[in-house]
Amino acid sequence: MKSLWGLLALLVSLVPPVQASHIHSTRAQQSLEELIGGSGRIEVISVLGRAAPAVSPSSYGRIYFDSSTNKFRVSENAGAYTDLIASGGNAPADATYITQTANSTLSAEQALASLSTGIMYVTTTTGAITSIVCATSGTIVQGGAPPTCTATPTLTTSLTAPLIIGGTGTTSTLTLRSTSGVGAAGADIVFQVGNNGATEAMRILNSGNGGIGTASPDGRWHVFTSSAGSVTASTSAADLVVESGVNGGISILVPDANFGSFIFGSPSSNANAQINYRRSTGILSIETNVASNIITLSTGATVERIRIDGSGNIGLNTISFGTSAAGVVALGPATAPTTSPADVTQFWAADWNGAATNALVVKGEETAAGYIFGSQFVMGAGEQTASISAITARGPNASGTNIAGVATTVQASLGTGTGNAGTLPFAVALAKQTTGTTAHTASTVLTLGHTQSAHPSTAGFAANYPAVTITDENTAASGTAAAAVNYAFQRPTFSARNTAVTTTDGATLYIANSPANGTNMTVTNAWSLWVDAGNVRFDESVSMGGALAFSSATPTISSGFGTTPSVTTGTARAFRVNVGTGGTASTGVVAMNATAVTGWACNVDDITTPATEATRQTNTSTTTVTVVNYDRTTGIEAAWTASDILQFNCQAY
Secondary structure, three states, X not given: OHHHXXXXXXHHHHOOOOOHHHEOOOOOOOOHHHHHOOOOOXXXXXXXXXXXXXXXXXXXXXXXXXXXXXXXXXXXXXXXXXXXXXXXXOOOOOOOOOOOOOOOXXXXXXXXXXXXXXXXXOOOOOOOOOOOXXXXXXXXXXXXXXXXXXXXXXXXOOOOOOOOOOOXXXXXXXXOOOOOOOOOOOOOEEEEEOHHHOEEEEEEOOOOOEEEOOOOOOOOEEEEOOOOOOOOOOHHHOOOEEEOOOOOOOOOOOOOOOEEEEEEEEOOEEEEEXXXXXXXXXXXXXXXXXXXXXXXEEEOOOXXXXXXXXXXXXXXXXXXXXXXXXXXXXXXXXXXXXXXOOOOOEEEEEEOOOOOOEEEEEEOOOOOOEEXXXXXXXXXXXXXXXXXXXXXXXXXXXXOOXXXXXXXXXXXXXXXXXXXOOOEXXXXXXXXXXXXXXXXXXXXXXXXXXXOXXXXXXXXXXXXXXXXOOOOOOOOOOOOOOOOOOOOOOOOOOOOOOOOOOOOOOOOOOOOOOOOOOOOOOOOOOOOOOOOOOOOOOXXXXXXXXXXXXXXXXXXXXXXXXXXXXXXXXXXXXXXXXXXXXXXXXXXXXXXXXXOOOOEEEEEEEOOOOOOEEEEEEEEOOOXXXXXXXXXXXXOEOOOOOOOEEEEEEEEO
């Protein structure tokens, strides 16, 4: 403290002379040497308090005793006045240092742990800094440099509960520096967690590469969970490395209504392409933002396998599309598979016939494959047993009227040179299995075309309905079925959009004519219809030469005859009439219920009393026949005997 007062005396000597009244002394102009005395110490000096003078000039200092605060105040180098001694009291008397260890030689010592004011003080009884190991030299002063330490300081309590702040300004920076020297490998910044720092959480290497969970990052930033094995990240994609010995990945978490995205940018655009997913729509999209951009998928030695171009064309094993193509799927040459996996259909492009005729090849579980090229479908060998279920073959649609539509052609196989011509068979199952466990057996019911290995005989050049066996699985034993028909032409219905339309002739089946003689051919007997064997049944009217030949209609009594006459049996071709009771009628009219072109010619016989009575046709119309009975002896019109049976044989003309 004596040294401090000596310094004060020296500062006073530097102050310009003041009026004697400002110094409380019996000798106003007493010299500094006289005040100091022979001992070299200032014994007594008193300074009268005053108001603050002007601050010191530049390169000068000025000190005064302030009358309002009762404190010495100093101005240095034109600076503002500050208290010469800070508040909180003086240092302990006769102490050249402050120590936390008690020293009996000190008269006014104060322990570091109990300091409550001053430049350095504590607020707890345990102290803020419990251990700092530094060199014996070095001084801690306000505004000065930190001491030089021989070892790394250990801070056992929080610095700022436990916040470290770089500054209070909006642009303040907190800097962590591994070394003040020339950094080299090993000069890292390490972040430790766990029990006394046992676990290294993160490391930043001297190179600038960083790692979480690893001290040896493969790239700029390496997130390590566990070792993936003996592998190092590619230098082409080492900006971010994620490594795990089990399942690993990167999660993007967003609300359902928002996109999670990977976006690819460049100097041309910050969003050239992206991968997006949004939960609310359930759509994962891979997008490019330039019309001419292309999306490709490559395999093997970076060989492109799939391409989607800006026009929506999709190429499989090809990058070529036809001129002006848009939304087209193109298949490049492929290697045919040698196996047919179960429940799998394969298709690819291949040369169909070795003549650069590229075609679409379709192969299911069957041995051979079918080919599609142009407007044709070609089935492979052995594929005739392939199953096609519930399929409709239809020609392409065309604009304008229906007659402009393009016909659909179903074509049998075609060969070259000699050999049998191709046929088009149609096969179906004709009977179900009674057990329901055995596969049905298909029978060919129609063959279009003839092999022509020999003259077709009665097999049919263009179409042949072969003999088939149909097994009735439904009629009970000893039961009776109403009918059984192999080939049926059901009744069509002819209708018209406009009203009052008349079609003169309509037919369910029309045969234009008998076969004509062609080149080098003479047909001796030409038939339009040939029934080789078996009975022919016509249940309705039959016309020949444009006239009704016979009819299956059942006639009825129109008028006449006796009481309650009736047609007992037959059709318009041949029938019987019971004349009824009464024995008085000699005339009757029969309604034929079929229409002749001109009329009916009937031969009538009384098969009950033929010896005495003779019935003859006397008149006709297109729909009726009139008969009269005569006495066979006299030839005079006579009444029929009651209940006589008349037999009619009629022909329309």
